[in-house]
Amino acid sequence: ASSPQPNEHLFITNSLGMKLVYVPPGEFRMGAASTEKGANPEEAPQHSVRILNGYYLGCFEVSVGEYDRVMRAAAATGPTPPSEDLRRPAYGISWDDATAFCRKLSSMPDEVSARRVYRLPSEAEWEYACRAGMGTSFAFGDQLSTEDAQFSDPARRPSEAALIGTYRPNSFGLYDMHGNVWEWCGDWFSGSYYASSSMDSPKGPANGELRVIRGGSWRAPASLCRSAFRDGNDADVRRDDYGFRVLCTLNESSSTSATDVAAAPTASSGSQELQSGALDISRLVEQIEPSVVRIDTRGRRGAGTGSGFLIDDLGTIVTNYHVVENAMRARAVFHDGKEVAISGYLAMYPEQDLAVLRLTDVPEGRKPLPICEEFPIRGQRVMALGAPYGFSFTPTDGIVSAIRDANEMAKSLPGLKLRVTWIQTTTPISPGNSGGPLINSKGEVIGVNTITHRMGQNLNFAVSAKDVKQALQKSDGLSVHALAPQATSISEIIRALQGAAPD
Incomplete structure (x- = not known):
C-alpha cells in the first residue's frame, strides 16, 4: 500500500529538532505465521495484541548528530560514534548507551518544560509501529526491495548504514524500520515469551539475560529484517550496525505549544x-x-x-x-x-x-x-x-x-x-x-x-x-x-x- 501524505500525520518536533510521529492505539497480529518465509520458533505463536495507548515514535533512527548533542551536553562518558555525516544513524550503540541517551534527553530543560519523557519502545510497540497496519512480512509487502531498505542482498552488499530517511516511510510515517541499523527495544528477550504474553500492551519478561533487538541492519539479509523477526544480545554489546530510535510519552498536562506540532490536521x-x-x-x-x-x-x-x-x-x-x-x-x-x-x-x-x-x-x-x-x-x-x-x-x-x-x-x-x-x-x-x-x-x-x-x-x-x-x-x-x-x-x-x- 502507498504511504499517507505527511499532512495525514500528527507530528511533534522536540527541542533537539527530532521529529516524532503519533502512533495511535490499535490491534494487530504479533509474530509470524508458520507459513511465513523465514519464520522462526521465537516468533510463534502469532497472536492478537492490543496497543491500548498511543505514543510518539521517532520518525527516524537517532542520528549521529543527535546522539552527539545529547551525550556531550550531558557530559556523558558514552561513545561518540565516528562518522563523516551527522545524518547517519548513531551506531556502535549498546542498550545501556541507548537508555542513557533517553534519560539525558528527558532531563534536558526544554524537554522537562514540555513534559516529554523518552524511553525505548517495548517489543510490541516496535512491531506494531513497524507493521503500520500490514500483516505481510514487511511493511511494503511480502518481499523487501533494495529500493525500500538498506540491507544485504546478493545484488547489493552495502558497507555502511544509509543516511536517515533515504528510503520511503511506512504508512505510519516511520523510516528505516527494516534494515539500516538494528534497533534496541526496552524489553528483556525470551524465546518462548509469546506463548504466555498478555494481549493488552504486553511488556517483556520481568528479567532475563539479553535485551531485544529488532529490524535487521545493513549487514543482515532480508529474512532478518522482517517485521516479526526478533533477537537479543547483552545490554553492553556495541556493534557497528546497532542503533536505536526513541519513544516519547506526553504528560496529559503537557505545556507543548502549538508551534511544537507540525502538519497537524484540524478537526472539530x-x-x-x-x-x-x-x-x-x-x-x-x-x-x-x-x-x-x-x-x-x-x-x-x-x-x-x-x-x-x-x-x-x-x-x-x-x-x-x-x-x-x-x-x-x-x-x-x-x-x-x-x-x-x-x-x-x-x-x-x-x-x-x-x-x-x-x-x-x-x-x-x-x-x-x-x-x-x-x-x-x-x-x-x-x-x-x-x-x-x-x-x-x-x-x-x-x-x-x-x-x-x-x-x-x-x-x-x-x-x-x-x-x-x-x-x-x-x-x-x-x-x-x-x-x-x-x-x-x-x-x-x-x-x-x-x-x-x-x-x-x-x-x-x-x-x-x-x-x-x-x-x-x-x-x-x-x-x-x-x-x-x-x-x-x-x-x-x-x-x-x-x-x-x-x-
Whole structure:
C-alpha cells in the first residue's frame, strides 16, 4: 500500500529538532505465521495484541548528530560514534548507551518544560509501529526491495548504514524500520515469551539475560529484517550496525505549544480524542442503534444482507450500492425487530458505491443520524455498527489510519475505480457491515463502511461522509423508483480486486 501524505500525520518536533510521529492505539497480529518465509520458533505463536495507548515514535533512527548533542551536553562518558555525516544513524550503540541517551534527553530543560519523557519502545510497540497496519512480512509487502531498505542482498552488499530517511516511510510515517541499523527495544528477550504474553500492551519478561533487538541492519539479509523477526544480545554489546530510535510519552498536562506540532490536521473533535484515546461505546450504541438498520434483499441471484442508516424523518436510508444492486425487493430491520419494507430508491451512484433508499414508513422514536462536515484526523477513535455475517447491530471500534484519495486507492488496489475519498480505519468489519455507518465520538456519521482488505491486518475502508453529503444533495427532490437489478455490478468489481472483498 502507498504511504499517507505527511499532512495525514500528527507530528511533534522536540527541542533537539527530532521529529516524532503519533502512533495511535490499535490491534494487530504479533509474530509470524508458520507459513511465513523465514519464520522462526521465537516468533510463534502469532497472536492478537492490543496497543491500548498511543505514543510518539521517532520518525527516524537517532542520528549521529543527535546522539552527539545529547551525550556531550550531558557530559556523558558514552561513545561518540565516528562518522563523516551527522545524518547517519548513531551506531556502535549498546542498550545501556541507548537508555542513557533517553534519560539525558528527558532531563534536558526544554524537554522537562514540555513534559516529554523518552524511553525505548517495548517489543510490541516496535512491531506494531513497524507493521503500520500490514500483516505481510514487511511493511511494503511480502518481499523487501533494495529500493525500500538498506540491507544485504546478493545484488547489493552495502558497507555502511544509509543516511536517515533515504528510503520511503511506512504508512505510519516511520523510516528505516527494516534494515539500516538494528534497533534496541526496552524489553528483556525470551524465546518462548509469546506463548504466555498478555494481549493488552504486553511488556517483556520481568528479567532475563539479553535485551531485544529488532529490524535487521545493513549487514543482515532480508529474512532478518522482517517485521516479526526478533533477537537479543547483552545490554553492553556495541556493534557497528546497532542503533536505536526513541519513544516519547506526553504528560496529559503537557505545556507543548502549538508551534511544537507540525502538519497537524484540524478537526472539530479529533484533537480531543487523540488526548483521551477512548470512546464511550455503550453510550454511542444506545444513541445511534435506533437509527441503524439491517437490510435484507431478495433478487434473481438469491438473498443478501447489508447495513444502512436513517438520515431524515422521511425514511431515507443510505447504504452501499453493492448491497442493493441486484435486489428486486428489500426490507429494513431495526434493532428492536421492527421490520419496514423498502419502497424503492431515490438514487443509485455506482461510481461512489452509494445508494439512497426510501422506507414505506418510519417507526416512532427513530432519529436521523447527523453527518459530519469534516474529515476525521489520523488517530481519531471511531466505531462501526452493522450486521456482520448477519449478526445484527454488532459494534466494533478502532482508529482512523489515513485519508486516501481515489487515485491512491486505485494504485494500491488495481481495479478499484470508485470516485470517492476513502477513510482507512482499524475498525473490524465483515460481510454484512457494508452500508453501515462509521461513527465518531459525537455520534456523527463520518463514513459508510465498504471494503476490508484480506491481505492486511486492520485494513478497512469507508466511503467518506463528504461523498455521502454530495450524493444526498444530488438526490434531493427525486422521486422513488422501484428496486430492480442494476446494469453496473460493483460487487463483481470489488470481488475481483486482489486481496479485497465486499464486507
